[in-house]
Amino acid sequence: MQATGGLGKRSLALSLLRAANSRRGADKITVGEILAALGERSFGWTFLLFAIVNMLPLPIGATLVTAIPLILLSLQLVRGRRSVTLPRRVMAIEVGREAFRRSIHRLRPVMRPVERVLKPRFPAPFAPGRERLLGLMLLLISVALFLPIPLSAWGPAISILICALGLIEEDGVVLLAGFVAGAISIAITIGVVAMIVFEASILL
DSSP: OOOOOOOTTOOHHHHHHHHHGGGTTOSEEEHHHHHHHHTOOOHHHHHHHHHHHTTSOOOTTTHHHHTHHHHHHHHHHHTTOSSOOOOHHHHTOEEEHHHHHHHHHHHHHHHHHHHHHOOSBOOGGGSTTTHHHHHHHHHHHHHHHHSOOTTOSHHHHHHHHHHHHHHHHTBHHHHHHHHHHHHHHHHHHHHHHHHHHHHHHHHO
């Protein structure tokens, strides 16, 4: 699993903002351009980027498209891949530059306290072979995000964002905190789906 070490206490949000500003004057920027500006194709940064994409103002049902890259990334981890490979179509996904910047600013109150405590520790989740288990958990969270349930995207997306921060700094404590948040969001999603199915069965 490729991670980015040595970032110290540099703000990850500021790194994202600088990447978003790499095409000044352009209304939109592609996923590939953001990753190129970050200088990274690691799992942590890529999960972080697509978690933020899923927090952009999107119409209901948009996660049927925007969550697919997260599912692909999770499957690569499940297969034991150590670096990210994304299809050209995914790299060519465009996001509004200003909307992306606004989302990062909105997320800074969530990211800042996590960034303060980020540091390499509790390496057990990053041991060789563990990436398959990490990928499976991230896959479950991504599937919960994928389901087009109104107002349900933010929980899984924030969980993946926290996990991504843990992956970037190889912080096992933060990674596990993200998984706990993900488990809660999965439970909520299952509850909502069960309620919808129950109500539909009554109507039928």
